[in-house]
Amino acid sequence: MRTSIVASLPVYNIGDLEKIKRIDADFIELRLDYMDKLEVNLDSLNEYRSKLIFTIRDKSEGGYKEIPDAEKSAFLKELYSKGFLYDIEASFLQRELVPHKGKIVSAHYFDHIPSFEELEDIIRKYREAYIIKFALVGKENYREILIKLLRYENIAVMPMNVDPLERIAFSILGSKLIYGYVDIPTASGQMHYKDIKRIFQLLANY
Numbered sequence: 412m413r414t415s416i417v418a419s420l421p422v423y424n425i426g427d428l429e430k431i432k433r434i435d436a437d438f439i440e441l442r443l444d445y446m447d448k449l450e451v452n453l454d455s456l457n458e459y460r461s462k463l464i465f466t467i468r469d470k471s472e473g474g475y476k477e478i479p480d481a482e483k484s485a486f487l488k489e490l491y492s493k494g495f496l497y498d499i500e501a502s503f504l505q506r507e508l509v510p511h512k513g514k515i516v517s518a519h520y521f522d523h524i525p526s527f528e529e530l531e532d533i534i535r536k537y538r539e540a541y542i543i544k545f546a547l548v549g550k551e552n553y554r555e556i557l558i559k560l561l562r563y564e565n566i567a568v569m570p571m572n573v574d575p576l577e578r579i580a581f582s583i584l585g586s587k588l589i590y591g592y593v594d595i596p597t598a599s600g601q602m603h604y605k606d607i608k609r610i611f612q613l614l615a616n617y
């Protein structure tokens with residue numbers, strides 16, 4: 412099964428949701444942490460349900476604006492009740508009780524490389540997730556750690572702050588997701604999602 416392409420879209424206001432219809436990717440990540448208030452009419456997005464990933468990224472893990480935990484938790488529970496897919500940090504799950512079964516559980520490291528054992532603990536703890544995702548800054552032994560993680564089944568790995576082509580390599584090695592940008596990168600090390608599509612189409616011809 413090939414890696415799924417995620418087009419990551421910052422949502423500053425409701426008007427940005429109009430862009431969804433023009434994005435042709437496996438998934439569209441809606442980064443709602445770019446909004447001042449989490450005011451989205453979820454029923455209006457039902458037709459896109461199968462391709463949406465909702466993310467309200469904590470500032471401590473690369474988020475854009477500070478969203479209070481209680482507001483984020485309430486919105487995630489509404490997403491759960493309506494059957495939408497969302498991304499939730501393992502660190503947030505330590506603070507708030509929100510369902511993670513069948514969802515994306517993620518962990519991001521910007522200033523250090525964690526031990527492999529620390530990441531294995533996350534995998535064991537959240538093994539009922541749809542996908543467990545690790546984003547590591549490109550320093551020290553990040554490649555070794557990311558490659559070792561791919562021995563597990565439902566894993567997505569991505570390096571940050573390195574040549575975006577490295578993400579293609581991790582896709583070939585088995586990462587379940589690869590993130591690209593639509594207008595502006597939502598993390599350092601992304602390429603445009605259409606360039607990922609072109610590379611995958613070329614690879615499919617060999």
Ligand SMILES: O=C1C[C@@](O)(C(=O)O)C[C@@H](O)[C@@H]1O
Nearest residue numbers: 419466517546569590597598
């Ligand atoms: O967790 C991730 C991965 C990411 O940080 C990246 O490195 O492409 C981009 C984020 O929008 C997404 O939620």
